Amino acid sequence: MKRTTPLRRSAPMARGTKPMKRAQMRRGRPKPRAGHDPKMRKACEGQRCWLILPGVKCAGRDTVVPCHANWGEFGKGGNLKAHDRFTVPGCMNCHRELDHGKRFTRAERYEFWTSAYRAWAPYRDMKILAQDAPEFEDIPV
Template identity: 35%
Template sequence: MKRSTPLQRRTPLARTGFKRKEPGAFKAQLDRNTQTLVRKAAMKTQRKRVTVAEGAKYLAACRGESCFLNVKCARSDWADPTVVPCHDNRLSAGKGMGLKASHERTLPGCMLCHQWLDQGAAPREEKLARFDAGFARWQVRRARKMGLELQEAA
């Protein structure tokens, strides 16, 4: 049985002195960073995303309200603890793939009605008609609650 020996270098490492960097190397690195910053700045100016803070007043108006969809809920005259803001599901309201509609196009809806609106098997036309009817009623109450003037549809 052969005994294994540790690896050994046959030639010693060559010693080298410290080398100074070339004078233009720093400038080339700086130019690359500047180009990256310009590209990042161009990307930032593409599109401003809507934040929750911008529509928080509309979302806050839905708190403590009763359901305005009135599709699946048993009662609609009391403030159900499951009531949340239901967003409009149309492209014209700003809805898209991975995008939620504008907070201005919300109305309070209970959990069951909200589920019917978003995942229900009802035809799209029926869902939009129910949403429009509820939103027309909610718009008047929201304007009174928020102290806004009701804008007439042109």
């Protein structure tokens, strides 16, 4: 068989670049997920562990991450993560126990997370408002 159309020529790839996978070429950038809010997750950075589960030794500030709610009423379901506004800062030990631990029942874990969220949410909102507040030093008096 003889080819009737010529092959497309493309520029050679630069060194050190990885070829894109076929799915990446088709899709381009991934869509932002619903409930994704970087401000909410960034508010958890540098915080102490707010979960403080009884009998679990907190790992320290350098391991604190946003712990999402694991219940459907907060937007969790199937492969979906809960919305970022439903996060509480927690150290890796408390987060692991909350998500995968067998020490507490599901109802107890729900109560621990919601009590931590009730304490954290007003503090987080004040922190975000303070970051978004305009600087008043630039206004002439």
